[in-house]
Amino acid sequence: MVSVAKTLQLRTSPHVTSGASVDLIMRHVVWALVPTALFGVYAFGLTAAVTLSAALASCLLAEWLLCKWSEQPSTLSDWSVAVTGLLYGLTLPPGLPVWMTMLGGFIAVGLGKHLFGGLGYNPFNPALVGRAVMQAAFPVGMTTWHAAFGSGRFSSVPSSLFTFPFAAPEYTDALTSATPLAAWKFEHNLAAASDLVMGFTTGSTGETSAVLILLGGAYLAARKMMNWRIPLSIFVTVAVLTFALHLASPEAYPTAPFMLLSGGLMLGAVFMATDMVASPMTTLGVVIYGALIGVLTVTIRLWGGMPEGVMYAILLANAVAPHIDRLVRPTVYGTSGRKA
């Protein structure tokens, strides 16, 4: 008889876990973004590859430096900053000067994330914070779009890409093009839905191919790493609103498919609005949150001065998310809503 003579470990129950972990979730978000990123590089060429790399590198570097300076263990291994870097890069117009891209990356991680206490404490999606600051600081750079599928996109890059820091970039009109939203807003020129689905239009590096974004989203939703109710709520709100408006006045308002597929709505709804940290936690809460983003997006796009409004819509909804959580609390079992 062997006597059990061991010092046992004492932990509290439960003694098993589901196997989910933060770094695993973040890694899968990165995987889900890879097809979109690859398509961006295919559509815009070398310049997109440079922009994405610069965005990713600046975010990683910022995270590493900020952890070092605050004397905290490095949080690079949780992969969350990789998600931020990639998402931030995908929202940028290809051809944006590299120094601007990198500056925005530092802002995204420093201002959007670490200022609030790092992972888990950021009230806004850090990538969008970076982009919003860039939009305000460099309105021209952020709204100068290069045409997709330009010939020679794999052999040369636009000169604007390597503009000297703090110098204004120079653009050649021959290479630039209008996004479908701007084309509609300023020229009343409606892009074909099929082009929008496949991504044969111009725009930010990662926002053009609706089908690849939805594919990535479906993968995350299937793995329960993304709350599918958020994009669904946004899509339904935008579709219903636009459909009604278009019905009322087909001249003044675009069709619902155009609104859904153009601009950053797909990328924003699937990958940005679903940022776990900055979105509400309850089912009813996320539906309200999604509807809010949808209404704001339509409002800004149709009646605002700018052609695109997804970014501001999401940031505003992020700010409201904690209040939604406070207002919409699920009824605790057996209380019929009574206080404890």
Added chain:
Amino acid sequence: MFTSLAIGGAILGGLGLLFGVILAVANRFLKVEEDPRIEQVEGMLPGSNCGACGEPGCHAFAERLVAGERAPGGCTVSSPDGIVQIASFLGVDAGQEAKRVARLHCAGGLGRARQLADYEGFSGCRAAVVAGGGGKSCSWGCLGLADCEVACTFDAISMNPDRLPVVNVDKCTACGDCVVACPRDLFEILPLDQPLLVQCKTPLSAEAARELCKVACDGCGRCAQDAAPGVIKMNNNLPIIDQNAALTLGDPRATVRCPTGAIRWVTGDQFQDRPAPIREGR
């Protein structure tokens, strides 16, 4: 353009003036008259709002001092000079109360009390207790995970190398935060002038107690026999010290024959006369 500016300025200025008048009137009529001495006395108190005096805070204590319901010595945090200052200000007797400090009823630190299992989880005594008791064989003893050190607002508690909390009697204000924090209820607020102290809480006796811990009280009762009559009484295998009797009759002889050193004559901080920790077995 200018007119709209002027109208805006006038409205804002008018509003400011109106609210200013309301505030001035409110201050005039709604002001609660308070004995000015209360504020002055409060200024002489430490202002830590620790509650050791038994009042909700320093302001409440100052009110009762001025009303003559308490003596300045009731504040255990003030320096003796500070108390004398308040007493002379109010023209009352300082009423020095005996200094009381928090004492730990356990000396079973690392290497003395047996450790059965390794607690793995977030640090803290209360956290360890919910995990099967924390793994210490003695279910009455100090877990050594410093909940009291964290709870102490006066920095009076520090963990020694044996993982026992040492209460700095100079800094301790007897506020009782450690008493609340300890999940094993090992702290007691006791008069500093009374050095007879039982550093164990196990109700086990003889071999069973000694098996748990090298410095456990095994309930032999020798201390009760050696102390002056009425000072120590045995109850549930533990010596119970009558604090009032011990103040006048207590003497170190009661601790001499203790086989485990569970009862001690402690005049300053606890655990100062210990040999280097014995690190063996767990």
Added chain:
Amino acid sequence: MRLFSKKTFAHGVHPPEAKEATAGLAIRRFPFPPSLTIPLSQHIGKPAVPVVREGEEVIRGQLLAEPDGFMSVAMHAPASGIVRRIGLMPSASGKMVPGIYLEPFPGSSQEVPDGAGVDLESATADEIIAGIQAAGIVGLGGAAFPTHVKLKIPEGKRCETLIINGVECEPFLTTDHRVMLEQSDDIFMGIRYLMKLTQAAKCFIGIEANKPDAAQHLQDKLPADLQAEVEVAVLPVKYPQGAEKMLITALTGHEVPSGGLPIEVGAVVVNVATTAEIGRLLPVGQGIQERVITVTGPAVKKKGNYRILIGTPLRFILDEVGVEDDIARVFMGGPMMGPAVSSLDIPVVKGTSGVTAFTLREGGDTPPKEYPCIRCAYCVDACPIFLNPSQLGLLAKNGEFATMAEEHHLMDCFECGSCSFVCPSHIPLVQHFRVAKAAVRKAKAS
């Protein structure tokens, strides 16, 4: 029989079931240990009062301690032997508790004499309740709540539904499964007593769909006299369906009020093994001496369902079944709710449905790395009582225990572990809640 019922409760999780190793193994008798340590309080309520002296010889089934008031049950000798000592002994909570040290006689036949049985036909409700209390029966599912207390229907309340809990949602455990397969007659006898006592119109036997053989067996064996009222209800597999409140909601749709008892929605829930013990012991007037325990886990060599004497130390059990060299953690019960023990001198008690042992390979040398909460809401979607564990966790870290209890329903948490199970940040939420609940109770007491 409703084989494909979709009825269940909201939220919950799906931990790996890990029951296949023992589900097919018939219940076997475990050897008697050389010494037994029998706590006087194996139930929620007041400890029993010993009626034997140190040095006294007792025979198996003899009364060792009698109940101290209504909220207490009797304790009987698990084996014939000699009472060595009455004093403090280690328990699973880590506290020393009063108990009886009994040394079984090696040569005894260990026969249990019959007592005065409770006759099903003639007994009144109060007599059945007294019989259950005298038999020392408590909830054998793990909670160890005195069964007779929940069967005492308060004035003005009526029991509509009697629910026999054969859910056994805790991973690894197969005791109830085996009892349903092997003791169907005892279960039905127990149901007769319970139906007579509660006057319930309807009785469900709730079984999860991962035990189709047990459900089929009970359906086939259902006696004619019970066919009108008793229904075998098969439920989808989901944790923690075996929790009393969750099972009531799954079967009847009612929610038990916060802080209230099931009888407030006209339901009484009794564990299936408890029911079997009532049916086995009451007719012959005996008390509980042993129970079926699943001894399992990756660290156990001879896994199985064993009939083990109450008071058998874990060390004896693990020595008999053999363990792997790298055994690291041992729990009373299963891995979701079972508390880890600090010492193998702790005995199994009436509420012990399983002994699970893990090696270093399960969960590693140290607990998994903790990340900050990323508000993923996995816990919100897991909590069967609709708390917000994420928010409670943040409050707990700040020590705001009173706020947790007053505004966030902390005290409704029954520590099922679903939130900690799903948390990708590996925050020990349930442990935080236990600490908070202890602090709230301490504050309330003082």
